[in-house]
Amino acid sequence: MRLHLQLFYLFLISLSATICKAHEIRPGFLQIQQQSSTTYSVLWKVPRTTDKVLNVQPEFDAAFTLKETSTPKLLEAFMLYVYQLDGKKSLANTSLRINNLSTTRIDVLVDIRFLNGEHHTFLLQPTNNTVIIPESQNSWQVVKTYTILGVEHILLGFDHLLFVLALLIIxxxxxxxxxxxxxxxxxxxxTLSFSVLGIASLPGPPVEAAIALSIxxxxVEILKVQQNKPTITSEKPWLVAFCFGLLHGFGFAGALESIGLPQSEVPLALAMFNIGVELGQIAxxxxxxxxxxxxxxxxxQNKYTKKIVPYFIGSLAAFWLIERIAGF
Structure with a gap:
């Protein structure tokens, strides 16, 4: 039994170190807008960490030429590049590849708009980094893409998962x-829907700090319950979950807005992202x-071992709180 307990302590310490060092790498974003029969404007947002920009680049059919049209811009979580793509034929039925994507752990959201109104959305992944651009629009691709993005976001959102875990415990x-x-x-x-649709919004950094504070x-509520002290969370956990859920929705919205939405399919993309979040949460x-x-x-099960998990959750959330406030 002591060996099991020691292994459990080691697991928590290792998990804590991994999560504290991990910063969410959001998907890359490639937007292609047709300007004329032979030219396209290309916006390429490459995810970056605090010390480097990921070495991934789009590669088009050999019939096209890609040239940079402005100086790259350094954003909060991305490096932004702007190009012009020239070719003597349509992009339809040609291949698009993201070079070096297989060496990373990120996805790339591709948004393509043609002058005839056709619009395509794809999600390229390390194991599938090439796509043949079709001629006609397919709403199923939007369904698939944003469902996957929703699942990935919740499963990589350690703060949201810790909040849900605390709810399960209490x-x-x-x-x-x-x-x-x-x-x-x-x-x-x-709040996710309100924010994306422009009905209500909150600034990102304070929201992220408040999410950490909610955890x-x-x-603290779990520790009080373990001491047989009545709390509002133990008596009405649904009320606390609803109030803080409004806050977490703004956090989801910030991530979705940074990813981007297909303007012609906003309701569908929003609904599928939400469904993806719920599927990930259920899992x-x-x-x-x-x-x-x-x-x-x-x-x-004794009074000491029962405190391990709430102290782990609280300490990690406190670390995030301090880190996020310091980043204002």
């Missing part, structure tokens, strides 16, 4: 848990509940 009973997760889902869907709050909740169930037979 909520007792299946019906209450179902109500709590549903309230969180409805709330962040509301600290839940960690996480299922796995977390299974781990919580089976860990009871591995880790000794």
């Amino acid at each position: 909520t007792v009973g299946f019906s209450k848990l179902l109500k709590t997760i549903t309230a969180f889902t409805i709330a962040h869907s509301i 600290v709050f839940l960690a 996480f909740v299922t796995v977390a509940l299974l781990i919580m169930h089976f860990s009871k037979n591995i880790i000794p």
Whole structure:
């Protein structure tokens, strides 16, 4: 039993170090806009970390020439390049490839608009970095692309996952848990939609800091419950989940806006991104509940071991809070 406990401590320490060092790398974004029968404007947003820009580039058919038209701009999480693409034929039925994508862990969202109104959206990935650009528009591609983006965003959003994990720990009973997760889902869907549609918005950095603070709050609430102290979260977890869910929705919106939306398919892309987030959340909740169930037979349940997880959650969230406030 002591060996299991030591391994569990080692796992938490390793996980903490990994998450603290990890910064979310958002997808690259390639926008191609047809200007005439032979020219296209190309906007290329390359993800970057604090110390380097990822070495990935778009490669077009040999019949096209790509030339830079302005000085690259350094953005918060991207390097922005602007090009002009010239060719003697249409891009339709030609190949597009993202070089070196297979050496990274990022995706690239491709948005192509033709003068005839045709619009295409693709998601290129390290294992599938080439696409043949079709002639006609396909809404299924938007469905597939933004569903995948939604799933990836929630599963790589460690702060959102820790918040959901804290809700699972503090909520007792299946019906209450179902109500709590549903309230969180409805709330962040509301603010995500409002923000993307321009109805309401909040600045990104304060929202990210407040999300970290919401996780600290839940960690403290868990510790109070373990001391048999009644709290608003233990009595009405759905209410707390809904209130903080509104805040988390603005966080989702910030990520979606940085990725970009197809202007002709905004409602569809927004709906599918939201569905992707929910699918990822359901998958996480299922796995977390299974781990919580089976860990009871591995880790000794006493007042000391029960505090490990809330202290882990609270400490990590406090680190994020300080880091995000310092970045204002």
